[in-house]
Amino acid sequence: MIPTTAKLGFIPGWAVLWLFFLAAVGIFARRVVFLIRLLKLGRAENRFDNIPERLKRVLIYVFGQRRLLDEPLVGIPHVLIFYGFLVFLMSTSGMLLQGLFPFLHLPGMESNRYLAPVVDVFALLVLAGLAVSSFRRFVLRPAGLQLTWDATLVNILIASLMLTFLLVEAFRRMSSSLAGGVWVPVGNWLAGLMGSSAVLRANAALFHSLFWWAHVLIVLFFLAYLPSSKHLHLLAAPFSAFFSRLEPTGRLAAPMDQQVRLGAERLEEFTWRQLLSAFACAECGRCERACPSRQVGEPCSPRQLVHNLKEQLLRYGPDLLGHARVAADGGEPTMIGGLISAGELWGCTTCLSCSERCPVLNEHMSIMVDLRRRLVERGEVDKHLEEALRNLARYGNSFGQSERKRAVWTQALDFKPKDARKEPVEWLWYLGEYACYHPALQHITQSLARLLHAAGTNFGIVYEAERNSGNDIRRVGEEGLFELLREKNMATFKKAQFNNLFTTDPHVYNTFKNEYPDLNHGQHSVYHYSELIRDLLQHGQLKVTRSLPYRVTYHDPCYLGRYNGVYDAPRTVLRALGVDLKEMPRSRRNSLCCGGGGGRVWMEEIGEVHARPSESRVREAAALEGVQFLVVACPKDYVMFTDALKTTGLEARLAVKDLTELVAEAASVVSTT
Amino acid sequence: MNIAVLAKQVPDLVEGLEIDPNGKALDVNYLRYILSESDDHALEQALLLKEKVGGRVEVFALNQGEARDSLVAAIAKGADRAVLVDAGLDSPLNNHAAAQIFAGLLGGGLFDLILTGVRAIDDLDGSLGGLVAGSLDLPYAALIRKAEADGDGKTVIVQKEYPGGYAAELVVRLPAVLGIQAAEQPPRYVPISRLRQVMKTATVEEVSVAPPSQQPLDVTRLFKPEEGAGAVMISGDAQEAARQITSLLSERRLLR
Amino acid sequence: MRNDILVFAEHFRGTLNDITYELLGKGRELAQSLDSRLLVTVFGHEVGGLVEKLGVADQVCLVDRPELKEFASDSTKAVLEAILEDVQPRLVLLGSTSIGLELLGLISARKGVPCLDNCTRLESRDGQLVATCQIYGGKVFVEVALPEATTLVAVVPGSFPKEPGEVATKPELRNIALPAMLPEARTTFRKLLEPPPGDVDITKAPILVGVGRGIQNADNMSLAEELAAALSGVVCASRPVIDQGWLPLTRQVGKSGMTVKPKLYLAFGISGAPEHLEGMKQSELIVAVNTDPNAPIFSVAHYGAVLDALELLPLLTEEVSNQATKKAST
Helix, strand or coil: CCHHCCCCCEEEEEHHHHHHHHHHHHHHHHHHHHHHHHCCEECCCCCCCCCHHHEEEEEEEECCCCCHHCHHHHHHHHHHHHHHHHHHHHHHHHHHHHHHHHHHHCCCCHHHHHHHHHHHHHHHHHHHHHHHHHHHHHCCCCCCCCHHHHHHHHHHHHHHHHHHHHHHHHHHHHCCCCCCCCHHHHHHHHHHHHHHHHHHHHCHHHHHHHHHHHHHHHHHHHHHHHHHHHHHHHHHHHHHCCCCCHHHCCCCCCCCCCCCCCCCCCCCCEEHHHHHHHHHHCCCHHHHCCCCHHHHCCCCHHHHHHHHHHHHEEEEHHHHHHHHCCCCCCCCCCCCCCCECCCHCCCCCCCHHHHHHCCCCCCCCCCCCCHHHHHHCCCCCCHHHHHHHHHHHHHHHCCCCCHHCHHHHHHCCCCCCCCCCCCCCCEEEECCCHHHHHHHHHCCCCCCHHHHHCCCCCCCEEECCCCCCCHHHHHCCHHHHHHHHHHHHHHHHHCCCCEEECCHHHHHHHHHHHCCCCCCCCCCCCEEHHHHHHHHCCCCCCCCEEEEEEEEEEECCCCCCCCCCCCCCHHHHHHCCCCECCCCCCCHHHCCCCCHHHHHCHHHCCCCCCCHHHHHHHHHHHCCCCCCCEEEHHHHHHHHHHHHHHHHHHCCCEEEEEEHHHHHHCCCCCCCC | CCEEEECEEEEEEHHCCCCCCCCEEHHHHHECCCCCCCCCCCCCHHHHHHHHHCCEEEEEEEECHHHHHHHHHHHHHHHEEEEEECCCCCCCCCCHHHHHHHHHHHHCCCCEEEEECCCCCCCCCCHHHHHHHHHHHCCEEEEEEEECCCCCCEEEEEEECHHHEEEEEEECCEEEEEEEECCCCCCCCCCCCHHHHHHHCCCCCCECCCCCCCCCCCEEEECCCCCCCEEEECCCCCCHHHHHHHHHHHHHCCCC | CCCCCCCCCCCCCCCHHHHHHHHHHHHHHHHHHCCCCCEEEEECCCCHHHHHHHHHCCCCEEEEHHHHHHHHHHHHHHHHHHHHEEECCCEEEEEEEHHHHHHHHHHHHHHHHEEEEEEEEEEECCCCEEEECCCCCCCEEEEEEECCCCCCECCCCCCCHHHHHCEEECCCECCCCCCCCCCCCEEEEEEEECCCCCCCHHHHCCEEEEEEEHCCCCCEEHHHHHHHHHCCEEEEECCHHHHHHCCCHHHEECCEEECCCCCCCEEECCCCHHHHHHHHCCCCEEEEECCCCHHHHHCCCCCCECHHHHHHHHHHHHHHHHHHHHHHCC
């Protein structure tokens, strides 16, 4: 019954199969070895630690298909196709073994009464899934999903594999009158359909053979083709998940000590894991659809970034393999200004939506930041950003104001906050430059101070010794300035006496928590003020004397939510205040960035921008019926959304409130100025 | 081409200025110094020239304020040599005295070009460039926004700014002094990582000179202009102000 | 040294610049108080006709030579030095201009005469000359008692009124012994670069809407344009806005831009750096809007408001338009 026993012309079938098999495996192996060699061009990086955790990642993200289910319309079909693939992997392997070693009479899945129906049903499920995904790709055409010959071919191959399999089943049924044959519902149904044709019945064995060969040859072709197509993600994804980053996302990879030049712009300056992103990427476009900058027309595109890295790798990698370590000046051209423009790099807000959505756990941000580091190293900095950096380097804040004015906001208070440099305090309040210097935020800062003072919280500030925490500076690629500021801040912390630290700014929170190694462990903990207020409310130090009758919505800041998983503390506080909290469609990890992160507050729009992310966001809030306030817990959000209300003309419809303002209202702290 | 750049430290206006109780000088307690902006442009112009025609750029600064930091930054940007000049005096020198010192150091045909900012915010007794040129009897052109070396290396072609958007193209015979208004491109950015590296490895030469004979100006007093004096301030919010301004314009028959 | 005052005249394309009249007016005043004479120098080629306007001076030193057709400091300096030798004035008044800036330091260092720059006020107090100069971006003023020796003083254009200096008669000609051959000029003028032809001549507009850094970005320019349209005026700007490329060079008001004297100058988000003030402080009515109550612009403005220009602009445009429609309907 195994078709390779028959002769094809003069040559035995199995010999022909062996020929094709070896050819396909050979092509496959050659290509895979080549790809691995390309990866080895990258810098070394240890991603072999903590194997159990890594295996867990593979389990959750590859086998659990977790990220794919974010978009259920395509997520479910993909799950079907994925598991169908696994099932068919076994089934087809069985078929191949039978075909290659026909005289061993190996049992195949088609004769197992439990497994055969599973494979059979999966063929249908895969076809169904393929139908939905093809409809989506070719008819609906969502952004970021390309229409390429590659994609089309892959779809055709998978479909034809399923069809040929079903036909093999059907004709097997029709050709042998196996009494008590295995029940395969779809195959049998198909056999029944074709059974009415005498021609088909008469030549069933022949057709069985035909489609058997077709199926196997298509598989072998697919095997050979796979590593050259975007379907390579099949092979690479488990590895990209396995080798994904275990460190917190809020901690950027520091440059290696042996790096001569900061950042990367050529292949050998990226790590092998960054290069692996190129192969693992399935070009699904989820990252691009999530990107706030992309949505408003900036040239920034995470998908394109990874794609361009792949282009660079495939185009220039072979040369580099050929000549051992060619000098960077000759040979491989730099990616910056070549495949990637500076504008694309400066457009990123570092909101992390892209990596958060990526099913293969690629790290778009690390590639982007390395390229930015190189731009900074070359002195090619966006003009407005440059001014901000100069101010930050000289005055410790981007506003270009004297350090001595850091604590001017305290003058409106009727008490003097403790100076943590001079006396011990329980809480060190690190405000961040926006809360200190920005005119629109002064009243909020003062309000929080009064609130905490009234609650009897033992807090202090460091007055003029405060400097920018460096979070956004690091993300624009000015690593040297980040280190300088970190050193200064750490020196201040050493001199100050405090137990724990809290801040009003999620950016400050992120970097202190994750990138200041001596700060957030054992001795001190880093909190966001919403967490502090939640605790004060829970322990009764702050009492809600007036339940607020408002309907509000809450915006999750990127650096608090997506980066550090703090979603609940602000919501707990809001509920304690008695407000009616309505969630926006894009909330929690799907929150839409205000557009100010990644140093973007210091830059101007780059492309032909038709709206700002902040405008889109306030519209989203205004679309919620009856919502009066958009509540924020980040000073940059406050500024960005207040501006957006003006530019969208929604000021009458909605107002922005910082969490502090509502707490102050509900806790009835009397302003004594 | 050998180019000398004269860099001066001036009070940083961001910190605010206070007059000393004696009323004849600035209160140094709150002063912070920064490199004069047009000197930064002069350095940039010098580096651009070096990039085009080769040569050396040497930067000189009197030891005052954050001069050493500015010199290190100059090296990080590409200057070949940085010299900190100490004249043994505490108080800042006027430009005449500074010019004497620099004339002493730069004379003798060592440099083809001497570049410095055309103006500094604390210029009282004339700008440094003109005084140095006068002392060394070198040609001087001020308010330069572009400078190109001529092929023969004996002249530079410069653009001198005039009001109303006009400019004159001049041919200047070397050696010469140029007072730079703006470099052809904004002063380049030095990444902090490179700056810190240079701080560790670079050497700033130190030179001591005899204090020059000064003829200080007879400053009788320093004062700040009365704030807002002269302007009648309109109070109220934007809507109210808009109304008041409109009626003012209407009264003066300035509206159509 | 005698007590005479010497003014260095500047001219462009056949007309004397305003600074010349300003210096002459002040020079006359000082000469009177010192009981001395006022002299003026005019350099150039084929500039004889200019002396007809210099009647306020007692004497004019006219040096008309082909080498002096276009300003080049070597030649001018040599001639001026010779005149100083001859006249031995108490005070030499120059404009703090593209020309004055070059001459000031060159002559001061070479001849060992003291000099002052950025002068905005000059007076005679009991026979002593006292100059007030602005430094630190106009945030501080310095009062200096001039030494009892020939002193060069460069004056900020617009500091003194020009009317007192405009006397259209011819003063006495004074002959100076000059060398037949001037020293070879080491700087030579090659050509004049004209600004690109602009759409509008802001020096002729009666109403100007000026914008500065406070306008924040190019998008907000439309707010100013709308107000200008409502007022039948023209938008102009300070240097930072021009440097950003948001407006062409021909709209620049200030020391290196245009000097304007419109009936109305509205300054939005302009801090008032001396370079800008120089170009507009003689406007008839100045209304300034800036978020900084200490902005130097308020020292020259007639009316001021401490507000955000971006907030006020659209409201003002609306009010002005309403006023116009009200007028039309009456």
